[in-house]
Amino acid sequence: MAEKNVLLTIAYDGSAFNGWQRQPDLRTVQGEVEKALEILTGETFSLNGTSRTDRGVHAYGQTASFRGDIKVPVVNLKDALNNILGTGRKSMVPSDIFIKDAREVPLDFHARFNAVAKTYIYKIRIGKEPDIFKRNYFYEVRYPLDLKLMKEGALILMGTHDFKAFQSAGGEEKESTVRTVYTMDMRRIREGMAFHITGDGFLYNQVRIMMGTLVEVGLKKISPENLKEIRDSKDRAKAGHKAPSEGLYLAKVHFSML
Amino acid sequence: MAEKNVLLTIAYDGSAFNGWQRQPDLRTVQGEVEKALEILTGETFSLNGTSRTDRGVHAYGQTASFRGDIKVPVVNLKDALNNILGTGRKSMVPSDIFIKDAREVPLDFHARFNAVAKTYIYKIRIGKEPDIFKRNYFYEVRYPLDLKLMKEGALILMGTHDFKAFQSAGGEEKESTVRTVYTMDMRRIREGMAFHITGDGFLYNQVRIMMGTLVEVGLKKISPENLKEIRDSKDRAKAGHKAPSEGLYLAKVHFSML
Numbered sequence: 001m002a003e004k005n006v007l008l009t010i011a012y013d014g015s016a017f018n019g020w021q022r023q024p025d026l027r028t029v030q031g032e033v034e035k036a037l038e039i040l041t042g043e044t045f046s047l048n049g050t051s052r053t054d055r056g057v058h059a060y061g062q063t064a065s066f067r068g069d070i071k072v073p074v075v076n077l078k079d080a081l082n083n084i085l086g087t088g089r090k091s092m093v094p095s096d097i098f099i100k101d102a103r104e105v106p107l108d109f110h111a112r113f114n115a116v117a118k119t120y121i122y123k124i125r126i127g128k129e130p131d132i133f134k135r136n137y138f139y140e141v142r143y144p145l146d147l148k149l150m151k152e153g154a155l156i157l158m159g160t161h162d163f164k165a166f167q168s169a170g171g172e173e174k175e176s177t178v179r180t181v182y183t184m185d186m187r188r189i190r191e192g193m194a195f196h197i198t199g200d201g202f203l204y205n206q207v208r209i210m211m212g213t214l215v216e217v218g219l220k221k222i223s224p225e226n227l228k229e230i231r232d233s234k235d236r237a238k239a240g241h242k243a244p245s246e247g248l249y250l251a252k253v254h255f256s257m258l
Numbered sequence: 259m260a261e262k263n264v265l266l267t268i269a270y271d272g273s274a275f276n277g278w279q280r281q282p283d284l285r286t287v288q289g290e291v292e293k294a295l296e297i298l299t300g301e302t303f304s305l306n307g308t309s310r311t312d313r314g315v316h317a318y319g320q321t322a323s324f325r326g327d328i329k330v331p332v333v334n335l336k337d338a339l340n341n342i343l344g345t346g347r348k349s350m351v352p353s354d355i356f357i358k359d360a361r362e363v364p365l366d367f368h369a370r371f372n373a374v375a376k377t378y379i380y381k382i383r384i385g386k387e388p389d390i391f392k393r394n395y396f397y398e399v400r401y402p403l404d405l406k407l408m409k410e411g412a413l414i415l416m417g418t419h420d421f422k423a424f425q426s427a428g429g430e431e432k433e434s435t436v437r438t439v440y441t442m443d444m445r446r447i448r449e450g451m452a453f454h455i456t457g458d459g460f461l462y463n464q465v466r467i468m469m470g471t472l473v474e475v476g477l478k479k480i481s482p483e484n485l486k487e488i489r490d491s492k493d494r495a496k497a498g499h500k501a502p503s504e505g506l507y508l509a510k511v512h513f514s515m516l
Contacts, residue, residue: 011390012390013390013391013393058391086388095388095390095393096390096393097390098387098388098390100387129356129358130344130353130356132269132270132271132353132354132356133271133395135271135353135354137391
C-alpha cells in the first residue's frame with residue numbers, strides 16, 4: 001500500500017469530445033483517460049484536471065493528477081496508457097488523446113490547486129473561403145482584420161483587471177473576478193494569427209470572450225477606446241461575442257512546486 | 259425541360275466518411291452531396307464521381323457531374339449547396355464537404371469518362387511521437403526515412419508499366435493493368451514529405467501500395483533494385499504494404515474537353 005501521486009500531461013484534439021469533464025454516457029477526455037487507467041490496472045482512479053476545457057477545446061498540455069496505490073511503475077505509464085488509448089487508431093474514432101508525460105509528484109501536489117499560471121493559444125484563420133481541413137482547429141474569419149488595432153486591444157486586456165465583462169454565466173461563482181493576464185502575444189502564422197495568452201487564471205470563457213471582442217476590434221466594430229470602457233464596465237452585455245471553441249488550445253500549465 | 263449537365267468540384271475531409279460512394283445507412287460524400295441537392299431542388303439527382311475514393315481518403319478537388327432539369331441557376335449552385343452542407347457547422351459533425359466550383363458543361367461530358375489524368379498527393383509525417391492533430395491527415399512514420407533512396411524508388415515507379423503488383427484485390431477487373439505515371443515529385447513539407455503523383459489512371463489502391471512500398475525503400479527494407487523486380491513481377495505479394503488512407507488526397511482531375 002504505497003500511495004503515489006501521479007501527474008499526467010495530456011494532449012488532445014477536442015473535436016470529438018464533450019469537453020474534459022467526465023459525464024455519464026458522453027465521450028470526454030477525463031472519461032477516456034480514466035477508462036484507460038482502469039483497463040491498465042483493474043482499479044478506478046479519479047483524475048483532478050487543471051482545467052475543465054469545454055467541448056471542442058484542444059490541449060497541447062492539459063495536466064491532471066491522481067493519487068492511489070498504482071502498481072504499474074510510473075516510468076511505464078506513458079507508453080502503457082498510450083497503447084490503450086491508441087486502440088482503434090484506424091477506426092472511425094481514432095485515438096485523439098496522447099499522454100505526453102507521466103511522472104510521480106509529491107503526495108500533497110494537486111494539478112489544479114498548484115497551478116500558478118496557464119498559457120492558452122487561440123488560432124484565427126483569415127480567408128474568404130473555408131478550409132474544411134482547418135474547420136475544427138481555427139476560428140475562421142471571412143473578413144480582413146486590422147492587426148494593428150488588435151495589437152492595441154491586446155495591450156488593454158493585459159495586466160491585472162476585474163475581467164467580469166469577459167465572463168460567461170454558468171461558470172462557478174468565484175469570490176473575485178480579478179485576474180492577471182501576464183502576456184498576450186499576437187503572432188503571425190501561415191493561416192492568419194495566433195494569440196499566446198498567459199495568465200494566473202481565467203474566468204469561465206474569459207479567453208474566448210476576450211478573443212471574440214478582439215476580433216470585433218479587428219473588424220473595427222469596437223475601437224480600442226471602447227474596449228477599455230467595456231473592460232471597466234464589468235458588464236458582459238457590453239463585450240463582444242464568444243469566439244468559438246475550435247480555435248482554443250490549452251498550451252501549458254505552470255506549477256510553482258515542480 | 260431544359261436538361262443541363264453540371265460539373266462539381268468538391269473538397270472533403272475524408273475522416274468521417276465511409277468513402278465517396280453512396281451506401282445505404284452510411285455517411286458517404288456522394289450521399290451527402292446528393293442529399294443536399296435534393297434538399298435544394300426537391301428532386302433526386304445521381305452524381306457521377308470521377309474517383310471512388312476509399313474511406314478516410316481526402317480530396318482537394320474531386321469532381322462529379324450530374325444531368326437533369328435543374329431549376330436552380332448553376333451560378334447559384336455553389337453557394338446554395340455550401341449553405342446546406344454547412345448546417346450544423348458547430349455540431350459534433352461539422353461540415354466537412356466544400357463545393358469549390360459548380361459549372362455547366364456540355365451534355366455529353368462525363369466526370370469519369372472524360373478524365374484524362376488525376377493528381378494525388380500523399381503526405382507522410384516523420385516523428386518519434388504522434389501528433390494527434392495530424393492523425394487523420396498523414397501517414398505517421400516513426401523511423402527516419404532515407405529520402406535519397408525514396409527518390410530513386412520514385413523514378414522506378416514513373417512511366418508506363420504494368421502496375422499489377424501494386425493493385426489490391428477487390429477492385430474492378432480491368433482489361434489492362436498498364437498505366438502511366440507521368441510525375442512523382444517528392445517535396446519536403448514541414449511535417450515530412452509529400453508526393454505529388456499524376457497519372458493517366460490508377461489501379462485499385464495503386465497509389466497507397468506504391469507509397470507503402472516506397473516507405474519500405476526509405477526504411478531500407480527494399481532496395482531500388484528490388485523495387486524494379488517487384489514492379490516487373492506483377493505480383494502483389496512481392497510489393498510492400500498498403501499505406502494508410504489518411505495520407506491520401508485526390509488533388510486534381512484533369513479533363514480533355516474543358
